[in-house]
Amino acid sequence: MLKNKIFLYFLFALLASIVNVIGQHIFLNYNENLFFAVIAGSAAGLVFKYILDSSIVFEGKKSINIRTFVIYASFGACITPVIWIVEVMFLNIFGTVFMRDVGAFLGLGLAYYIKYEMDKRYVFKS
Numbered sequence: 001m002l003k004n005k006i007f008l009y010f011l012f013a014l015l016a017s018i019v020n021v022i023g024q025h026i027f028l029n030y031n032e033n034l035f036f037a038v039i040a041g042s043a044a045g046l047v048f049k050y051i052l053d054s055s056i057v058f059e060g061k062k063s064i065n066i067r068t069f070v071i072y073a074s075f076g077a078c079i080t081p082v083i084w085i086v087e088v089m090f091l092n093i094f095g096t097v098f099m100r101d102v103g104a105f106l107g108l109g110l111a112y113y114i115k116y117e118m119d120k121r122y123v124f125k126s
Contacts, residue, residue, distance in 0.1 A: 005057050006116070012052040013112035020045035020108065021101055038084060045108075046076055058124035068123060075118045082114070083107035 024041035031037070050072055054060040060068070083104065090103025 009053065009057045009116050009119075010112065012049055012057065013108065013116075015052075016045040016049035017105055017108040017112075019048045021104055024104075038087065042080060042083070046073060053119065054124065058119070060124060072119065072123050075123065076115060079111045079114050079118075082111045086110070 020041040022041075023044035024037040027037040027040040028034070050069055051064070053072075054065070054068065084107070086107030087100055087104040090106075091097075091100035093099070
């Protein structure tokens with residue numbers, strides 16, 4: 001059962017990462033500000049992932065619990081700089097949008113590993 005939960009958590013992390021990067025590209029079609037695009041993508045990925053984590057991985061209620069969401073989002077905010085640093089570092093080193101996206105996915109993978117441990121221990125304790 002635990003392996004299944006971990007698999008689902010990381011599957012949802014992958015899907016949320018895709019939502020994040022697509023959100024950035026959609027935002028950048030209307031505004032060239034990378035900083036705000038990264039925030040918009042992060043917000044889209046956060047809400048998407050919370051809904052899946054709370055209702056499926058950690059078997060919570062199907063509705064959004066505001067208190068739990070605030071804690072979940074706060075932990076996410078604490079690790080978000082990891083994602084941004086890796087993403088911007090790849091953009092600065094390689095200078096292409098493709099490599100920025102590669103950096104975004106690597107940063108998201110690392111951040112989601114840290115976040116899973118935090119969520120399991122502090123947010124959705126059973």
